[in-house]
Amino acid sequence: xxxxxxxxxxxxxxxxxxxxxxxxxxxxxxxxxxxxxxxxxxxxxxxxxxxxxxxxxxxxxxxxxxxxxxxxxxxxxxxxxxxxxxxxxxxxxxxxxxxxxxxxxxxxxxxxxxxxxxxxxxxxxxxxxxxxxxxxxxxxxxxxxxxxxxxx
Numbered sequence: 649x650x651x652x653x654x655x656x657x658x659x660x661x662x663x664x665x666x667x668x669x670x671x672x673x674x675x676x677x678x679x680x681x682x683x684x685x686x687x688x689x690x691x692x693x694x695x696x697x698x699x700x701x702x703x704x705x706x707x708x709x710x711x712x713x714x715x716x717x718x719x720x721x722x723x724x725x726x727x728x729x730x731x732x733x734x735x736x737x738x739x740x741x742x743x744x745x746x747x748x749x750x751x752x753x754x755x756x757x758x759x760x761x762x763x764x765x766x767x768x769x770x771x772x773x774x775x776x777x778x779x780x781x782x783x784x785x786x787x788x789x790x791x792x793x794x795x796x797x798x799x800x
Contacts, residue, residue, distance in 0.1 A: 649723055654679045657719055661686060661712060672708050682721045683751040686713040690745050701742030701786065707734070710776040710789040713748035718772065718793060721757045727764060727795040729772060735790040744781040750774075764795035771795075 658676035661669075673693065678685035686709060688694060694705035711731060718729040752760070764770035772795045778787040 649681060649720075653723070654681070654720060657716055661716060669708060669712060672705065672712075674709060674712055676716070677747075678749075679716060679720055682717070682754070682757055684713055684717045684720055685747060685749040686716065688746040690742065699743075701746060703736070703738060703787075706738070706742060706746060706778050706787045707736060707789065709746055710748055710778050710787070711791065713750055714774050714776050714789075714791050714793065717750045717752070717774070718795075721752055722761060722795075725798055727761070727769075728798050729793040729795055731791065732771065732794040733792045737788045737790075738786070739788065740784070740786050742778070742780055742786040746778055746780055746786065748776055748778055750776065761795065769794070769796055 658679040661674050661676040663670055673689055675687045675689070676684070677687055688705060688709040690701055694702050696702040715729050760772055764772060772793040774791045774793065776789040776791060777785050778789065780786050
């Protein structure tokens with residue numbers, strides 16, 4: 649994977665194939681091999697009826713960051729990720745800009761995709777902490793993505 653591929657992934661965070669996600673105003677600060685950092689500016693669009701971060705916005709941030717990490721780790725030629733299930737734990741109210749910073753070692757990346765490679769498809773588990781601007785955890789999303797074979 650080259651720098652152009654990572655730039656395309658970064659661009660897709662805010663200008664990709666899903667119009668709803670594009671409206672979220674997410675910002676990719678880092679997209680490199682096995683590492684992503686995605687930011688959600690906590691403006692009016694993402695505040696709920698009591699002025700804190702809307703749970704759905706936190707979910708979108710975490711899900712897009714996890715999917716981007718998958719593609720920044722494995723590319724897009726072998727597998728594509730789809731979401732199979734998620735467990736959301738909202739730890740404390742988000743009142744500042746939010747971000748997700750995810751990285752995998754080479755060994756972690758190999759271990760996570762091993763079953764899918766063995767079977768040609770399969771589960772891929774990823775815990776995604778959502779942090780505020782001070783680095784405090786506001787949520788934890790436990791994702792079960794499903795790695796499907798990429799269409800060739």
